[in-house]
Amino acid sequence: AQSVTQLDSQVPVFEEAPVELRCNYSSSVSVYLFWYVQYPNQGLQLLLKYLSGSTLVKGINGFEAEFNKSQTSFHLRKPSVHISDTAEYFCAVNDYNKLIFGAGTRLAVHP
Amino acid sequence: DTGVSQNPRHKITKRGQNVTFRCDPISEHNRLYWYRQTLGQGPEFLTYFQNEAQLEKSRLLSDRFSAERPKGSFSTLEIQRTEQGDSAMYLCASSVGQGFDYTFGSGTRLTVV
Numbered sequence: 714a715q716s717v718t719q720l721d722s723q724v725p726v727f728e729e730a731p732v733e734l735r736c737n738y739s740s741s742v743s744v745y746l747f748w749y750v751q752y753p754n755q756g757l758q759l760l761l762k763y764l765s766g767s768t769l770v771k772g773i774n775g776f777e778a779e780f781n782k783s784q785t786s787f788h789l790r791k792p793s794v795h796i797s798d799t800a801e802y803f804c805a806v807n808d809y810n811k812l813i814f815g816a817g818t819r820l821a822v823h824p
Numbered sequence: 825d826t827g828v829s830q831n832p833r834h835k836i837t838k839r840g841q842n843v844t845f846r847c848d849p850i851s852e853h854n855r856l857y858w859y860r861q862t863l864g865q866g867p868e869f870l871t872y873f874q875n876e877a878q879l880e881k882s883r884l885l886s887d888r889f890s891a892e893r894p895k896g897s898f899s900t901l902e903i904q905r906t907e908q909g910d911s912a913m914y915l916c917a918s919s920v921g922q923g924f925d926y927t928f929g930s931g932t933r934l935t936v937v
Contacts, residue, residue: 717866745924756828756915756928757867764924803866807924810880811857814866 715739715808719815727823728796734789734818736804745807746787748778751817752800760802763787774798794822828929830916836935837906844902845932849918856899857926858891860884861913873899906936 720735738744745764749757761772768780778789787804799822805812829848837843849856854875859867870889872880875896885891888906893899903910913931 719866747924749928754930754933756930757917758928759926762924805866810855810872811869812859812867812926813869816864817866 715744715806715813717804717806717813717815719802719804719818721818722816723819723821725821725823726794729793731792732790732794732798732820734802734804734820736787736789736815738785738787738804738806746778746780747805747807747812748772748776748787748789749803749805749814750774750800751803757803760789794820796822796824798822828916828918828927830914830929830932832932833930834933834935836937839908839936840905842902842904843906843934844900845914845916845934847899847901847916847918847929849898849916850920850927851897853918853920853927854896855919855921856893857917857919858899858901859915859917861915861931862911867915870901903934906934908936910934911936 716739718737726732747762748760760776761770763770763780771777776791801817803817804815831846856873858870861867869882871891873893876893888904891901913933915931917926917928919926
């Protein structure tokens, strides 16, 4: 079965600084990878996904992620964060007919 | 279409009571999923429907839990004899075909006191 490890439970960062949220997955023949964002008391919103093709995936709100098969990683990046990016971020991998999520990374953006 | 709708948004119940949650997926989505999210954790898969057929259940779905999707549209998740450990956010998601465009609802937060 697939598994996902998010290496940082919390990431504090100052506004307008760059940020990277790390995600590693268990290796498989083929993987489909996702990043979701969750604001307090809300559901999950898709930021971006990797299904195939270019290893650099661009998503909403200025986020991007790079699929690295040799390192089994799918790290999320943003060059300049805003206060409004404060939220919980989840990395997920598709396992047949369901998503397997990591434990999440809380991004706290400070002024 | 307003997306995936879940009701109620919040539910407080006493230990031992039964509760039922409802999920209305996006109308053209034939696949429906239930996940449970406890505090500080990522969502965990509970069960999955394709149309009205329940095709997969997690071992997390004990015999106190039952889910239905009688006409392939809305779904209900019932928890019998609730326990404090059932306190969590219950998320519903839907998708269409083999696609990977999952749309999540806002969830039902259950508190068992």
